[in-house]
Amino acid sequence: MESYIMIGFSVFLGALFVGGAIITSKMLAFHSPEGWRKVQPYECSENPIGGARIRFKVAFYIFALLFLLFDIESLFLFPCMKIFKSVVAAQNGSISPIVLFTELFVFVFVLFVGLIYAWRKGVLIWE
Amino acid sequence: MNQLPTDTNYPVHNIVGDLVRHHFPGVAGYVNGFLTLASLLLLVALLPVFLIWLERKVAAHFQARLGPMRVGYHGLLQSTADGLKLLFKEVLMPKGADRFVFFLAPILPASAAFLVMTILPFDHHLQVADPAGGVIYVLGISGLSTLGILMAGWASNNKYSLLGAMRSGAQMISFEISLALIMLLIVMVTGTSSLRGIVLSQQGTILDWWIFKLPVLGLVAFMMYMISSTAELNRAPFDISEAESELTGGFATEYSGISFSMFFFAEFVNMFVSAGLAATFFLGGFLAPQIGIGLIDMVLNFIPGFVWFFCKTVLVIFLYMWFRWTFPRLRIDQLMDLEWKMLLPANLVLLMVTGVFLAVGWIL
Numbered sequence: 001m002e003s004y005i006m007i008g009f010s011v012f013l014g015a016l017f018v019g020g021a022i023i024t025s026k027m028l029a030f031h032s033p034e035g036w037r038k039v040q041p042y043e044c045s046e047n048p049i050g051g052a053r054i055r056f057k058v059a060f061y062i063f064a065l066l067f068l069l070f071d072i073e074s075l076f077l078f079p080c081m082k083i084f085k086s087v088v089a090a091q092n093g094s095i096s097p098i099v100l101f102t103e104l105f106v107f108v109f110v111l112f113v114g115l116i117y118a119w120r121k122g123v124l125i126w127e
Numbered sequence: 128m129n130q131l132p133t134d135t136n137y138p139v140h141n142i143v144g145d146l147v148r149h150h151f152p153g154v155a156g157y158v159n160g161f162l163t164l165a166s167l168l169l170l171v172a173l174l175p176v177f178l179i180w181l182e183r184k185v186a187a188h189f190q191a192r193l194g195p196m197r198v199g200y201h202g203l204l205q206s207t208a209d210g211l212k213l214l215f216k217e218v219l220m221p222k223g224a225d226r227f228v229f230f231l232a233p234i235l236p237a238s239a240a241f242l243v244m245t246i247l248p249f250d251h252h253l254q255v256a257d258p259a260g261g262v263i264y265v266l267g268i269s270g271l272s273t274l275g276i277l278m279a280g281w282a283s284n285n286k287y288s289l290l291g292a293m294r295s296g297a298q299m300i301s302f303e304i305s306l307a308l309i310m311l312l313i314v315m316v317t318g319t320s321s322l323r324g325i326v327l328s329q330q331g332t333i334l335d336w337w338i339f340k341l342p343v344l345g346l347v348a349f350m351m352y353m354i355s356s357t358a359e360l361n362r363a364p365f366d367i368s369e370a371e372s373e374l375t376g377g378f379a380t381e382y383s384g385i386s387f388s389m390f391f392f393a394e395f396v397n398m399f400v401s402a403g404l405a406a407t408f409f410l411g412g413f414l415a416p417q418i419g420i421g422l423i424d425m426v427l428n429f430i431p432g433f434v435w436f437f438c439k440t441v442l443v444i445f446l447y448m449w450f451r452w453t454f455p456r457l458r459i460d461q462l463m464d465l466e467w468k469m470l471l472p473a474n475l476v477l478l479m480v481t482g483v484f485l486a487v488g489w490i491l
Contacts, residue, residue: 002156002157002160002256003246003256003257003258003259004256004258005157006157006160006164006245006255006256007242007245007246007255007256007258007264009160009161009164010164010241010242010245010255010256011238011242013164013168013241014237014238014241014242015234015238017168017171017172017238017241018233018234018237018238018241018389019234021214021385021389022234022385022386022389024214024385025213025214025215025216025218025384025385026218026385028214028215029214029215029216029217029218029384029385030215030216030217031217032217036222038219039219039220039221039222040221040222041221041222041223041283041284041285041381042221042285042287042380042381043285043286043287048286051223051284052223052283052284052285052286052288052289053284053289054286054289056289056290056293057293059297060293060296060297063297063300063301063463064296064297064300066467067300067301067303067304070304070471071300071303071304071307074266074304074307074308074311075263077311078262078263078311078314078320081311081312081314081315082314082318082319082320083318084315084318084482084485085315085316085317085318085485085491086318088485088486088488097486101482101483101486104479104482105479105482108475108478108479111475112472112475115467115471115472115475119467119468124463124464124467124468125460126459126460126463126464
């Protein structure tokens with residue numbers, strides 16, 4: 001609990017640090033006169049063509065979905081990894097090492113098959 | 128930070144902390160934490176200045192130049208001067224930008240970098256907080272910087288920013304998986320996920336560090352960590368998000384003044400953090416590199432832990448800088464192939480192989 005209280009203070013201090021820098025800069029900074037050239041989005045000194053909220057590759061979303069899958073996988077693997085050593089060393093009598101290892105293997109194997117499936121489907125090809 | 132060891136054989140103690148621990152045992156943890164937090168704030172303010180100087184110097188000497196020489200001794204004050212200049216510059220906001228998100232975007236990565244730093248074990252007593260799920264905390268918080276970059280790209284109302292942010296977002300989330308799996312490997316072999324616990328599990332000689340303690344596997348895991356953390360940091364050879372020749376400035380194209388320097392700040396603090404994590408996971412953290420000979424070990428032990436921690440961290444940082452001038456930049460499709468078709472399967476195999484070895488009892 002103590003750790004999390006300290007982390008809470010750190011959140012506060014971190015925000016203060018960054019916010020303080022920005023506010024200081026706001027007070028100190030030089031402001032040049034407004035003008036349409038000044039606020040124009042940068043496009044190599046040309047006038048911007050069309051809006052910036054353009055369409056982009058759908059591949060980004062597919063990779064994001066795959067990321068979610070594997071990130072949650074690592075989160076699910078975490079408790080198993082945490083107790084792995086104590087189970088193997090037979091300090092944790094309630095779980096059999098063979099059962100734990102089989103479960104771990106099946107879980108990772110299913111994910112591996114999923115990765116190969118995505119690969120064969122051509123999702124991982126970036127054109 | 129739950130149990131502070133009162134009897135360490137480390138010669139340098141935190142004097143104020145020791146006094147307080149003696150007289151007010153109830154609040155000792157908090158006092159220690161606040162003192163550490165105060166020193167951490169100072170470190171965070173000075174660190175990017177030093178690292179930017181180091182980066183420029185290393186780059187210069189790799190190219191047989193001198194680098195910054197004018198401001199201060201060998202250019203030491205150059206980055207301070209640059210930082211001050213950026214403080215006095217106006218923050219431009221392009222027309223059509225999402226004002227709130229544009230303002231918030233640089234704050235997220237900068238404070239996330241600071242937050243991960245709070246749980247780095249610099250020394251026995253020198254750690255702000257040590258949550259039991261430290262590894263999960265690291266993974267969770269470092270995800271925030273990806274969010275900041277995506278927000279910056281979207282809010283800028285600029286095509287280069289948007290494309291650069293999407294690219295670096297895709298890159299960072301991809302390599303975060305490998306990073307998570309390698310951290311899981313370390314959790315598996317140590318049986319603890321608090322960073323302090325991970326460091327303390329490497330006590331003994333230099334051969335008890337995880338890079339050597341797992342024969343071959345440790346070295347492979349360290350190499351994988353280096354590759355994926357370099358990609359996670361958006362550094363060369365994986366710096367496609369800021370590929371100047373293709374995307375001008377990437378996600379930071381429209382940023383100027385202090386907001387831009389916040390991104391820079393976050394980048395360099397993140398570099399320190401991932402180098403520090405590499406030192407914690409693989410290189411024994413704050414432990415002295417003992418070699419098993421009594422007299423030499425005594426001398427090495429006399430040097431305080433945080434000095435060792437900084438030495439190891441700077442060594443890893445130097446590796447990052449070395450990579451930058453050794454490898455050519457990858458294309459985005461090569462980058463994605465590297466992660467999804469090579470690193471991720473290799474990681475899963477490594478995890479399983481280590482599991483088998485651990486279960487059979489061949490290692491540890």
